[in-house]
Amino acid sequence: MRMYMTNKSDDAKEIKVDYTRLRVPFGPVHPALKEPISFKVTVRKEEILDVDIRLGHVHRGIEALAENRNLVQTIYLVERICGICCHSHTTCFTQALEEIGGIKPSERALYLRTLIFELERMHSHLLLLGLIAYDVGFDTLFMFTWHVRESILDLFEEITGNRIHHAMNTIGGVRWDLTPHMIEKVNDSLKKIEKSVKYIHDVFQDKTVEKRLCKVGVLSYNEARELCIVGPSARGSGVSMDVRRDYPYAAYGELKNSFSVVLRDGADAYARTEVRIFELFESINLIRTILDELPNGSISMEESVLKLMRKIPEGETVSMVEAPRGELLYFVKTNGKEGLWRLKVRTPTLANILSLKLMLIGGEIADIPVTVASIDPCISCANRIAVVDKDKEETRVIDLEDLRRRGRKQ
């Protein structure tokens, strides 16, 4: 209940105390946040007056690491950027390499990439729906949603051998093929999953859930456009954008008739949740089409990956995919000697995180977890180094050059 404001020029250090305000640290460790991010929230009773967002608790220096590895090693490295959308990262990266190297993967490989992509979207959305349910205190729905997600993870294990980091992509194709037996299994599971998703959709219409989500974290169409929000968060505010439709990649060009972009103009947490629920149905349809129309042929190049890697010349490109959380952008600059000059990753969370301030101010404390969850933040993707000098009260961002200079000094 105290907030001290000190005036440094005054020798007597007059302390003004505003007892009506309370500064609540929200994170970096908090039950509602699964990853470290910190909000310094100023509240008066339940109302939020100001929010200060801080990132950088789990910066891992992946971009710098990538510059010290060869291209194939980097595929596995970028997969580790995020556990949930690992396939999006590898697809985006291999796509860039294939474009620089002029390699064209087979139709079947592209379809399989798309299949895993959509399964990943489903498991990511289910995970988020569960978390939203948990944040509003609806543990039963949380348990149920994650129970459904489990069956998708089982499918991943069946197809790729791994539940989370699938390691499906490689330069020029994919690493695992789909047998007719697996197709049957995926189809069977999809039937059950569709039924469960319908049930989840019904439960999200529950009065108490609606009360917690409607008119919470409102971000209008114009604000969403100005802040360049991406993915389901933007589509919840009525911004029609989807990389799958706008700049088709993998097999989305051929499949453009079997999915539609889900749009809602509620602009609140409920609209963003609803977009994700309906995208689950779109993904189910898309996977069914892929399984029906799966072309024949090989799944990867005849040459070994290492040979392909050596052939990739010096060049640069920008690659984009629609990750479950929104537009994921890679800038890749190869050095022609199996390595990279520069890798720049712009994850969807980095684009979305600024909108949180607008969404939170004016809301209630009870809305913080739901609002934060509704943009589906993936903090580990979004971390950048920022050094805060407590004495001088200044913040500056340290870049690689700075780090190198420091390294040389020692």
Next chain:
Amino acid sequence: MNTIMILLLAFPVVFFLSLLFEGIDRKVHARMQKRIGPPIIQPFYDFIKLFNKERIVPVTASSGIFTAIPIIAAATSILGAAIPLASLIYKTDVGGDLILVLYLLAMSSVMVMVGGSSSGNPYGAIGFSRKMTMLIAYEVPMLISIVSVSLNCNSLAYYDVVSAQIMAKLLLAFTRPSMAVAAATFLLCIPAAADAVPLDISEAKTEIIHGSLVEYGGPYLALIKLAKAASNFALTLLAATLFFYLPALFDGYVSLGLGAVFLSLVIALIFWLLTITVPRTIFARLKIGQAFKFYWLIPLPLSILSMALSTLGL
């Protein structure tokens, strides 16, 4: 002297029963969520484990209040449960114990709330203000419903209400419309008093990290958990015996002896499951404004209605 002995004997019984009920509650909750759930004696394990842990008092806390409060909370709520249980077993009536029990139970809530605010944690402060609002929301209708019961039975003694039901061979909630309304009010207030989802606003885990309990750990937390379990047990026992004393419908041993106590406990457990476990499973947490509005729009008018009806003699 005799009464004190009885109460002392009732303490371990309340301790055992309230933790057992909580274990059953957790098991049923888990089964409704398609989980296996913890063993029924898990609350006992938790209690023992927490009791063997280190005592931590934060530097910002005013340590005297902070450490005294778990003990007071546990003592008051166990006493609140022990008085009705003891008078049920020994069939004694103590004048005015109905009001005493309700204030003991409110006391344990207030104690936990004050403990949170004495911890010096901002989450504790938010928990304090939320609990304060909730207390105003549910304590008033709850008290009024009990007052209308005592108006109806012309007695403030707990066992008088029970024996009136035995005499009439009828459950109190079905005797008059005013009592049916009072029973409904009391049952509606139990989830808020128990701090269970959808009304666990004052200690919402994902919002304010258990609010008042945020700085408590080890033996202090064990005592507070025990206090909560005992107060839930007391509330459901009160609901089961004041309004629905089922043994009154039977003759002989079942209506009077230990069989009656056992039957009441079973009814109390059923009420626990209906008023605490089921809402916890099927609802999302409400916001403080929504909960306050609910309590002042439905239970409060209901309680006033029951009061008005019982003064009219209906």
